[in-house]
Amino acid sequence: MNTNHAPLGPKADKETVRRHNLSLVLRAVRDEGEATRAGVAARVGLTRAAVSSLVEQLLDSGFLSESGKTFSGQAGRPGTVLKVTRSGPAGIGIEINIDYVSVCVVDLAGTDRVRLTEHLDNRGAPPDRVLARAATIAARTLESAAEQGLRPVGAQLALPGLVSDGTVRQAPNLGWNRVPAEDLFARALARLRPAAPALPVSSDNEANLAALAELWFGGLGPIRTFLYLTGEIGVGGALVLDGELLRGAHGFAGEIGHVVADASGPRCRCGSRGCLEQYAGQSALLRTAGIDEDAGAPGLAELERRVRAGEARAVAAVERAGTMLGRVVSGAVNLVDPEAVVLGGIYRELMPWLSPSADRELTSRTVSGLWPPAGGRLRASSSAGDAARGAAGLVVREVLADPVAYGSRVSG
Amino acid sequence: MNTNHAPLGPKADKETVRRHNLSLVLRAVRDEGEATRAGVAARVGLTRAAVSSLVEQLLDSGFLSESGKTFSGQAGRPGTVLKVTRSGPAGIGIEINIDYVSVCVVDLAGTDRVRLTEHLDNRGAPPDRVLARAATIAARTLESAAEQGLRPVGAQLALPGLVSDGTVRQAPNLGWNRVPAEDLFARALARLRPAAPALPVSSDNEANLAALAELWFGGLGPIRTFLYLTGEIGVGGALVLDGELLRGAHGFAGEIGHVVADASGPRCRCGSRGCLEQYAGQSALLRTAGIDEDAGAPGLAELERRVRAGEARAVAAVERAGTMLGRVVSGAVNLVDPEAVVLGGIYRELMPWLSPSADRELTSRTVSGLWPPAGGRLRASSSAGDAARGAAGLVVREVLADPVAYGSRVSG
Numbered sequence: 001m002n003t004n005h006a007p008l009g010p011k012a013d014k015e016t017v018r019r020h021n022l023s024l025v026l027r028a029v030r031d032e033g034e035a036t037r038a039g040v041a042a043r044v045g046l047t048r049a050a051v052s053s054l055v056e057q058l059l060d061s062g063f064l065s066e067s068g069k070t071f072s073g074q075a076g077r078p079g080t081v082l083k084v085t086r087s088g089p090a091g092i093g094i095e096i097n098i099d100y101v102s103v104c105v106v107d108l109a110g111t112d113r114v115r116l117t118e119h120l121d122n123r124g125a126p127p128d129r130v131l132a133r134a135a136t137i138a139a140r141t142l143e144s145a146a147e148q149g150l151r152p153v154g155a156q157l158a159l160p161g162l163v164s165d166g167t168v169r170q171a172p173n174l175g176w177n178r179v180p181a182e183d184l185f186a187r188a189l190a191r192l193r194p195a196a197p198a199l200p201v202s203s204d205n206e207a208n209l210a211a212l213a214e215l216w217f218g219g220l221g222p223i224r225t226f227l228y229l230t231g232e233i234g235v236g237g238a239l240v241l242d243g244e245l246l247r248g249a250h251g252f253a254g255e256i257g258h259v260v261a262d263a264s265g266p267r268c269r270c271g272s273r274g275c276l277e278q279y280a281g282q283s284a285l286l287r288t289a290g291i292d293e294d295a296g297a298p299g300l301a302e303l304e305r306r307v308r309a310g311e312a313r314a315v316a317a318v319e320r321a322g323t324m325l326g327r328v329v330s331g332a333v334n335l336v337d338p339e340a341v342v343l344g345g346i347y348r349e350l351m352p353w354l355s356p357s358a359d360r361e362l363t364s365r366t367v368s369g370l371w372p373p374a375g376g377r378l379r380a381s382s383s384a385g386d387a388a389r390g391a392a393g394l395v396v397r398e399v400l401a402d403p404v405a406y407g408s409r410v411s412g
Numbered sequence: 413m414n415t416n417h418a419p420l421g422p423k424a425d426k427e428t429v430r431r432h433n434l435s436l437v438l439r440a441v442r443d444e445g446e447a448t449r450a451g452v453a454a455r456v457g458l459t460r461a462a463v464s465s466l467v468e469q470l471l472d473s474g475f476l477s478e479s480g481k482t483f484s485g486q487a488g489r490p491g492t493v494l495k496v497t498r499s500g501p502a503g504i505g506i507e508i509n510i511d512y513v514s515v516c517v518v519d520l521a522g523t524d525r526v527r528l529t530e531h532l533d534n535r536g537a538p539p540d541r542v543l544a545r546a547a548t549i550a551a552r553t554l555e556s557a558a559e560q561g562l563r564p565v566g567a568q569l570a571l572p573g574l575v576s577d578g579t580v581r582q583a584p585n586l587g588w589n590r591v592p593a594e595d596l597f598a599r600a601l602a603r604l605r606p607a608a609p610a611l612p613v614s615s616d617n618e619a620n621l622a623a624l625a626e627l628w629f630g631g632l633g634p635i636r637t638f639l640y641l642t643g644e645i646g647v648g649g650a651l652v653l654d655g656e657l658l659r660g661a662h663g664f665a666g667e668i669g670h671v672v673a674d675a676s677g678p679r680c681r682c683g684s685r686g687c688l689e690q691y692a693g694q695s696a697l698l699r700t701a702g703i704d705e706d707a708g709a710p711g712l713a714e715l716e717r718r719v720r721a722g723e724a725r726a727v728a729a730v731e732r733a734g735t736m737l738g739r740v741v742s743g744a745v746n747l748v749d750p751e752a753v754v755l756g757g758i759y760r761e762l763m764p765w766l767s768p769s770a771d772r773e774l775t776s777r778t779v780s781g782l783w784p785p786a787g788g789r790l791r792a793s794s795s796a797g798d799a800a801r802g803a804a805g806l807v808v809r810e811v812l813a814d815p816v817a818y819g820s821r822v823s824g
Contacts, residue, residue, distance in 0.1 A: 169781060252781065
């Protein structure tokens, strides 16, 4: 959904314009952190009178709050300070991954307010059990949120696989196939909260949501077009173009882990050969370094230890992963011409050993002038680039895009 | 520019809304071909009274014309028929390619009204001479257009290279480097038409503009997200996402010809190895088939003849090009998840020999469910997918997006 520049659609009538402008004013205050009516008017290009009327409505419906403090840093006479409320409408994000479930609630200002994470092994567990566990964690998080005066208006699942129409079409690393995740989660949550109104549930791929979190809460500055790769058991990817996720025709865009790096390489579980995942996924990296590929987090820690110690086999494995990563990313850069390429997941810690070989490949294989891009060479993602926060942020963004639609919807 | 869903920007005031609605009404009539006020009102969701007022303004400023004919095919009482004027504001597109210059004028309805093409060998010729020749052809085309009552309000150059800020950064097949094409063309055109007001000149990559022509004037039906590849001396590409060109951070998106197909393949003139162009560009194809790679159009005709005759070496060359094309396109499909992949240029005629091997590769290398896409297997572009027409169409689209801005700007 395009919310920063929400199109007014064919019929731009008064009511539509007002809803649009309410969103503009609310987002202006959110962006500023603290603002006066005059400051907002200057920022959005509406008259003081119009802004005052819009602000009244946002105060009445609990989206903004006003402090007694005055603020004279901007043009015009001092005004009382407006802020986005710390209570009220919020979003809840639920990341279900291979070895953990993490749930967070984000308020309208984008702050991560409640977080509950359980480390679990979800591989091979029945999907309905995993989703029921996630619902239990979410219900507990919702209790904390309610105690803080927050009322999440929607839940967003972040899932490690191909997600469309509420269903995980495939998540090979979880062993899921055609799992109606939204529905299973929503039912489990409703069973746990029989008295509460149903919470609308959406779902998306976790790399997509991590990329959005990086965009909204990370350190990208003015960058709005980037390629995001995350090293996990597999290799996830997402493309953010001018601040919007590219979803593609089926909602599956960003599957960079299965872009071919070497056509005659090893067979991949997707059926192809020589996919990037076969060189730069966690299992491949560990295996090539001579570490048990199923060792999970301790295995990764061991890989890092060996790389830091300069152990030749480990260093070579990471360098080869970098080369293949650079090769595949060069194709994506030639195709998409992003401002930056961001590496998350296991790549964050491996950057010093990964990026030289990746950068070498990128320099030689991208069309002149495209590498390095304006945003610099390969960037490590920030710690804010996490899928649960991105998921919760997506709900919040929908509220900010049309506050009127969420003014009365209460849950929790 | 996003014109189909033009955002109203921060300040959605009355004047902005009216301009937006004028564009909506004009585009509605254009889309229908012939329409009544009642039909337009139903289509755009405005009242009859509002539409009538907007139509009057569009009639007065010469964007619409009215025929005496009545039309009762739609709801409401019969009304006189509205059409987009066949005279008045128009766009001129100038494609400068390796061995031809083609200029066309497109009217507001999107019809190709005047076309002038000269077959030339532009390789190695000084850029200013090529652009001066293009200006001469354009001036002649403008004369014809003026005689038909058309007044192009802008010129758009379509160029075979990396284009940004009015400059061809590199066009290796023309031998151009950092050529200020817009400026050279505009000056040459002004010298030829000293009495005429200056025509604003823009420029873009020719594959981008051919893809837009395919979108607007070709046979894609409802498809709005697609990957476009065009086989030329090099291999051009463009990505259209939801009806908009992806331009990328530097304006260079779509360089699929230099995506790596085989990392250890032959050296490419871009400095990398094993780029798609080294297998599926015209020179590579001819060379592999045993035909003089500089033979141009006659060489291509010879390739087609041999392939049709089942000559083994020629068939093998095309099949190998198809395999490499499929391999690289599979990566793009995994990344972007388009509704369709369209092949233009020399690939159109070679489809029967090219597509089976490409499709085989695509089927085995794309993530489950992404191939074939909703729009079907590899599609040949239509004859409408030509860069000059797309260039002229881009000018026209700007007029349609904000007719008020172009009501009084006259040229030609």
